[in-house]
Amino acid sequence: MPFLTIASGGLPDNGVIHLAASSLVKDLTTPFRVIPRSIAISLGVLIWIVVLSIWSAVTYSGAIREMFLPTPGHVLTTTLTMGANGTLWEHTASSLQVVVLGFVISSIFAIPIGLMMGTYRVIQAFFDPLVNFIRYLPVTAFVPLFILWIGIDIKQRVALIIFATFFQQLVMLADAARSVPRDLVNAAYTLGTRRTETVFHIILPATLPQVIDILRVTMGWAWTYVVVAELVAARSGLGYISLKAVRGFQVDVIFMAIAMIGILGLLTDQIFRLLRRYVAPWAL
Amino acid sequence: MLMAATDQKSADISVDRVTLRYGKGEGSVLALSDISLHVERNEFCVIVGPSGCGKSSLLYLIAGLEDRTGGDIRVGNRTIVEPGPDRGMVFQAYTLFPWLTVSQNVEYGPKRKGIPAAQRKEIVDYYLAEIGLAKFASHYPLQLSGGMKQRVAIARAMANDPEVLLMDEPFGALDSQTRHTMQKLLLRVWEHSKKTVLFVTHDIDEAILLADRVLVMSGRPGVIKKEIVVDFPRPRSVDIALEPDFIARKREILELLRHDEDDEH
Numbered sequence: 001m002p003f004l005t006i007a008s009g010g011l012p013d014n015g016v017i018h019l020a021a022s023s024l025v026k027d028l029t030t031p032f033r034v035i036p037r038s039i040a041i042s043l044g045v046l047i048w049i050v051v052l053s054i055w056s057a058v059t060y061s062g063a064i065r066e067m068f069l070p071t072p073g074h075v076l077t078t079t080l081t082m083g084a085n086g087t088l089w090e091h092t093a094s095s096l097q098v099v100v101l102g103f104v105i106s107s108i109f110a111i112p113i114g115l116m117m118g119t120y121r122v123i124q125a126f127f128d129p130l131v132n133f134i135r136y137l138p139v140t141a142f143v144p145l146f147i148l149w150i151g152i153d154i155k156q157r158v159a160l161i162i163f164a165t166f167f168q169q170l171v172m173l174a175d176a177a178r179s180v181p182r183d184l185v186n187a188a189y190t191l192g193t194r195r196t197e198t199v200f201h202i203i204l205p206a207t208l209p210q211v212i213d214i215l216r217v218t219m220g221w222a223w224t225y226v227v228v229a230e231l232v233a234a235r236s237g238l239g240y241i242s243l244k245a246v247r248g249f250q251v252d253v254i255f256m257a258i259a260m261i262g263i264l265g266l267l268t269d270q271i272f273r274l275l276r277r278y279v280a281p282w283a284l
Numbered sequence: 285m286l287m288a289a290t291d292q293k294s295a296d297i298s299v300d301r302v303t304l305r306y307g308k309g310e311g312s313v314l315a316l317s318d319i320s321l322h323v324e325r326n327e328f329c330v331i332v333g334p335s336g337c338g339k340s341s342l343l344y345l346i347a348g349l350e351d352r353t354g355g356d357i358r359v360g361n362r363t364i365v366e367p368g369p370d371r372g373m374v375f376q377a378y379t380l381f382p383w384l385t386v387s388q389n390v391e392y393g394p395k396r397k398g399i400p401a402a403q404r405k406e407i408v409d410y411y412l413a414e415i416g417l418a419k420f421a422s423h424y425p426l427q428l429s430g431g432m433k434q435r436v437a438i439a440r441a442m443a444n445d446p447e448v449l450l451m452d453e454p455f456g457a458l459d460s461q462t463r464h465t466m467q468k469l470l471l472r473v474w475e476h477s478k479k480t481v482l483f484v485t486h487d488i489d490e491a492i493l494l495a496d497r498v499l500v501m502s503g504r505p506g507v508i509k510k511e512i513v514v515d516f517p518r519p520r521s522v523d524i525a526l527e528p529d530f531i532a533r534k535r536e537i538l539e540l541l542r543h544d545e546d547d548e549h
Contacts, residue, residue, distance in 0.1 A: 187379035191393040192369035205383040282424040
């Protein structure tokens with residue numbers, strides 16, 4: 001490692017430092033090997049610096065017009081302004097409400113039904129054709145339909161989130177239920193558990209870590225549909241202000257709204273990860 | 285002393301001309317054909333046979349986890365129709381409940397029965413001491429080795445005080461050394477309760493070491509070929525594996541099983 005030996009030239013123990021440095025390089029380049037936490041975090045920060053640098057270079061130099069891509073500074077000031085006067089939080093709260101309501105309602109029904117579908121073939125056979133068909137329907141196309149059926153208030157947007165989330169959850173939950181080892185269930189029977197208690201006494205606790213993972217992933221999908229839900233006939237929300245901003249060529253507002261959704265998605269993702277660790281400490 | 289041999293429940297097992305057929309009509313498979321056997325109360329009976337001969341299926345039928353096509357199965361005096369806590373079972377795969385700690389796993393059965401907490405603690409403490417895992421009471425199965433998990437599985441089954449104990453190649457997934465340790469442990473633990481045990485294995489040494497009686501089974505369809513009484517004194521010592529009587533029985537069983545293999549060709 002020539003550059004390292006030059007740098008350490010004046011120090012007493014060149015050999016030791018040389019060895020440590022080359023061992024670090026080996027750690028970093030060996031497949032699957034764990035790397036030092038400080039380096040992992042630094043790299044994570046580094047990529048954002050790289051993105052910000054490219055963005056700044058491209059916008060401040062004038063290479064791309066302000067109309068198409070605002071400068072980072074501009075987005076920041078817009079965010080601070082809208083944060084200060086309350087509009088940012090008003091619209092964030094509106095979107096948050098829609099997503100959380102839709103997601104919670106969907107999950108409350110999907111968990112028992114999905115687990116039962118996975119446990120009882122008869123329930124699976126009954127619902128499968130319908131569920132598998134609906135799963136592939138484009139959610140966006142249902143927006144005008146839901147407006148016609150439900151109206152343009154929050155109920156419609158919540159219904160759309162439910163529609164987007166529910167059927168995906170059902171399928172994943174049924175798979176999770178099926179993945180419980182048969183002999184584990186058998187063991188419970190030989191200890192006195194009754195067959196009627198299978199779903200809630202055995203399958204549910206056994207699949208709890210997977211259920212939480214399914215919730216985490218589908219909540220992420222729910223976030224991507226909130227903008228779709230608000231694109232037509234909403235009065236508030238991050239998707240709504242994005243749409244308004246397009247008309248006025250306020251790309252900075254769009255950036256802010258998108259970033260906000262991304263941050264909220266990341267936050268809920270983390271909440272579910274923590275929940276999993278707390279509720280299912282016994283799982284990998 | 286919590287448990288004396290006579291305190292605990294124990295029943296006999298009666299299998300009367302049982303058939304098991306998978307599927308229907310042309311493509312159906314006859315797994316067990318008119319098989320009959322009887323296990324006395326407090327007897328340690330081992331079924332030994334090659335893989336696929338139906339010995340595990342027979343155990344599942346007795347446990348009530350699968351339905352027989354014909355014949356009668358009785359435990360105590362009751363005909364078997366579905367699984368229940370009177371027939372405890374230890375499986376080859378690791379079946380501890382991962383969401384419960386070791387002690388919570390062991391007290392699972394008693395807790396279901398409504399046994400009060402103080403008494404449950406006594407039961408759990410006793411069995412954890414018996415299997416040598418008292419220090420691991422609050423561990424989760426994830427943190428245990430294979431041998432440890434099977435020890436807990438045995439404790440869990442026995443803590444529920446079943447009338448019979450069914451064991452389906454419980455040491456099959458373990459390495460040879462761990463297997464020997466587990467055999468010694470099982471002999472010791474069983475000695476304290478002498479529950480009726482029906483144990484299934486393909487390992488002939490294991491069968492002779494543990495059993496009062498060995499039933500040699502051949503498969504496709506499964507039938508009991510021969511019954512061999514093993515009358516080494518109890519408590520058993522692992523050293524009997526080197527005695528001429530042991531080897532003689534081993535030879536006999538090997539012959540029977542080899543004969544079975546040749547029959548198929």
